[in-house]
Amino acid sequence: MNHSASQQLFQEAKTLMPGGVNSPVRAFSAVGTDPVFIREGNGPLITDVDNNTYLDYVLSWGPMILGHADPDVVAALQNVIGKGTSFGAPTEAENQLASLMIEAVPSLEKVRMVNSGTEAVMSALRLARGYTNRSKIVKFNGNYHGHSDALLVKAGSGLLTHGIPGSPGVPEGVVQYTLTARFNDEAMIRDIFETHGNDIAAVIVEPVAGNMGVVPMTQSFAHLLRSLTSQAGSLLVFDEVMTGFRLAFQGAQSLYGITPDLSCYSKIIGGGLPVGAFGGRKDIMDHMAPEGPVYQAGTLSGNPLAMTAGHATLKKLQEHPGYYDQLNRQGSRLAQGLRDLIKKHRTPAQVNQKGSMLCLFFTEFTESEVTDFESAAACDTQRFARFFRGMLSRGIYLPASQFEAWFLSVLHTDSQIHQTLEAVDATLSEIN
Numbered sequence: 001m002n003h004s005a006s007q008q009l010f011q012e013a014k015t016l017m018p019g020g021v022n023s024p025v026r027a028f029s030a031v032g033t034d035p036v037f038i039r040e041g042n043g044p045l046i047t048d049v050d051n052n053t054y055l056d057y058v059l060s061w062g063p064m065i066l067g068h069a070d071p072d073v074v075a076a077l078q079n080v081i082g083k084g085t086s087f088g089a090p091t092e093a094e095n096q097l098a099s100l101m102i103e104a105v106p107s108l109e110k111v112r113m114v115n116s117g118t119e120a121v122m123s124a125l126r127l128a129r130g131y132t133n134r135s136k137i138v139k140f141n142g143n144y145h146g147h148s149d150a151l152l153v154k155a156g157s158g159l160l161t162h163g164i165p166g167s168p169g170v171p172e173g174v175v176q177y178t179l180t181a182r183f184n185d186e187a188m189i190r191d192i193f194e195t196h197g198n199d200i201a202a203v204i205v206e207p208v209a210g211n212m213g214v215v216p217m218t219q220s221f222a223h224l225l226r227s228l229t230s231q232a233g234s235l236l237v238f239d240e241v242m243t244g245f246r247l248a249f250q251g252a253q254s255l256y257g258i259t260p261d262l263s264c265y266s267k268i269i270g271g272g273l274p275v276g277a278f279g280g281r282k283d284i285m286d287h288m289a290p291e292g293p294v295y296q297a298g299t300l301s302g303n304p305l306a307m308t309a310g311h312a313t314l315k316k317l318q319e320h321p322g323y324y325d326q327l328n329r330q331g332s333r334l335a336q337g338l339r340d341l342i343k344k345h346r347t348p349a350q351v352n353q354k355g356s357m358l359c360l361f362f363t364e365f366t367e368s369e370v371t372d373f374e375s376a377a378a379c380d381t382q383r384f385a386r387f388f389r390g391m392l393s394r395g396i397y398l399p400a401s402q403f404e405a406w407f408l409s410v411l412h413t414d415s416q417i418h419q420t421l422e423a424v425d426a427t428l429s430e431i432n
């Protein structure tokens with residue numbers, strides 16, 4: 001594959017932006033190659049500036065569940081873009097997206113729109129602290145909730161990819177109220193609540209963690225979190241930035257049978273435009289300004305284009321409930337195919353999959369499952385890097401990190417899954 005135009009753009013980008021990118025994982029530095037510059041996307045395919053086409057399992061890190069340039073989303077955007085792109089004033093489009101989310105997810109009684117997942121989580125936790133009058137929050141090792149100061153502790157995603165345990169620039173005082181616990185470790189979270197229960201404003205969790213690879217929370221851990229928080233008067237906050245409208249129309253919370261107090265969204269609810277939202281119980285949400293005293297604001301919040309793209313996306317998902325069965329089927333088919341191939345090649349690896357989120361962990365500990373940050377972090381990232389490069393050269397675009405989720409769209413076909421597995425077969429024989 002020729003990558004000369006991408007390489008040229010990357011050289012230029014490095015003189016313009018730190019590392020040549022606007023978000024670290026995109027730089028491909030963890031996989032020992034340069035990034036490809038994407039020119040356009042169509043359905044499950046993306047094409048780079050050198051005219052190479054790839055089957056996309058990144059999907060903009062999750063939002064493009066309908067594939068790229070979905071005709072209904074594009075038409076909805078074309079319909080509004082000529083009428084003004086931002087007003088900083090209420091619009092009907094905000095009501096439309098908010099009411100669709102509230103209709104879909106029983107735990108949402110009111111929502112507030114923001115501009116990113118980071119903002120959604122940061123604001124939800126401020127609200128939790130304001131509502132409970134408590135300071136401490138609990139997060140789990142390897143969960144990633146965006147880059148706000150208090151949450152850059154033992155986080156997944158780019159921090160795990162680049163081996164950054166916290167971040168310079170975050171004063172100690174800011175993280176002194178962030179308690180960290182092992183994901184899926186029931187004894188540890190019980191201990192934390194025994195010691196700090198009365199001071200804990202909220203527990204925040206990715207129900208299916210997708211930022212240390214894919215690691216689902218166990219059912220019993222989910223129920224334990226619900227009961228510990230309820231007993232202690234703390235709030236349970238589900239970070240559904242990745243899982244919301246992806247694992248089910250009602251989100252991961254419906255799969256676990258849990259009603260969180262607050263939930264955070266981004267990605268799919270913006271249909272590929274910058275967006276975020278948080279919501280939950282009305283009595284809690286009404287603590288937000290101007291109804292209540294907890295302050296949060298945004299010049300572009302509820303942006304008409306983002307609301308329109310998000311609404312068109314959710315509407316289409318709502319009108320096609322069969323999409324979720326299809327996504328689950330394709331996810332399972334790909335996961336099973338990967339399992340068969342790692343067995344065939346005797347590759348030390350594990351496959352974790354939940355619906356249309358999955359990943360292949362190159363772990364030496366094949367006999368034990370990857371259930372938390374500690375087992376995920378023990379993976380062979382060099383082998384992953386070789387695997388990634390082999391797949392890219394065969395036209396399969398995977399996340400450029402061992403610790404990110406692969407996503408499927410509703411347009412990934414049987415024959416594309418087959419093509420992916422053929423590429424895996426060839427790549428594993430090359431790198432083993």
Ligand SMILES: Cc1ncc(COP(=O)(O)O)c(C=O)c1O
Pocket residue numbers: 116117118119121144145146147206210211239240241242266267
């Ligand atoms: C679970 C989760 N929470 C929060 C975020 C932060 O979202 P954003 O990148 O839109 O700020 C992300 C992704 O980055 C995420 O995957």
Ligand SMILES: N[C@H](C=O)CCC(=O)O
Pocket residue numbers: 023024025026061144157158210211242404
């Ligand atoms: N894991 C992150 C979000 O889900 C990846 C996006 C990024 O950091 O650029």
